[in-house]
Amino acid sequence: MRDQAVRLTDRPRRCRPGGLRRDANRADGRGPDRSRRACRRQRGGLGANALPQITGTVTLLSRNTTTRRDPDASEAFRIAEIDGPNGRLTVDGVTATGGGCLEYAGTYLPTDGATLVLRHSAVTNSTANYGGAIFVDQGSTLEVHDSGLRNSAALQGGAVYNGPRSTTLLKRTRVDNTPNKCRPVGSVPACTS
Incomplete structure (x- = not known):
């Protein structure tokens, strides 16, 4: 299966029916999403997500695009849950901001052997109890290249x-969260807390 790219416009996108969810469904090979449910009600195994659970290879590709959680949304949710072992999400040129989940991952959650790659992107102003910006779970992989993780908060x-058994690689990436950048301490090389 070849990698599918979702091209986002250079204007801010909000989580609304038809927006990112429709684009991701097309890229994931499922065709247009015809449901009228609000995207904040997409349920993953570990909470609500703006996008459907990603189980194949999806790329969000843009240039200077911001994806933000609707400030009027009453329900807590993250942008995406990527489920392994075949789930792979590449985010290139996108700033994701304002994600919020009560327990795990304010913005992105790769789990069960999935892979998340961020390139020339940023994750900002997100909150969760564990992994304010990103929670890398159960043998999953996170690669962050030429990107920024800032102003997110978590316990x-x-x-x-x-x-557990997860790997995180940060290359030419700035991490600006005070305090408590990466946990457990020492689990993410080049990330000091």
């Missing part, structure tokens, strides 16, 4: 929480 891992 543990304001930027990244690296779960």
Whole structure:
């Protein structure tokens, strides 16, 4: 299966029926989403998500695009849950901001052997109890290249929480969360807390 790219416009996108959810469904090979449910009601195994659970290879590709959680949304949700072992989400040129989940991952949650790759992107102003920006769970992989993780908050891992058997690689990436950037301490090389 070849990698499918979702091209986003250079204007802010809000989580609304038809927006990112429709684009992701097309890229994931499921065709247009015809349901009228609000995207904040997409349910994953670990909470609500703006996008449907990603189980294949999806790329969000843009240039200077911001995806933000609707400030009027009453329900807590993250942007995406990527489920392994075949789930792979590449985010290139996108700033995701304002994600919020009560327990795990304010913005992105790769789980069960999934892969999340961020390139030339940012995750900002997100909150969760564990992994304010990103929670890397259950043997999953996170690669962050030429990107920024900033102004997110969590009880543990304001930027990244690296779960059991998970791997996180930060290359030319700025992590600005105070305090508590990455947890557990020492689990993310090049990320000091």
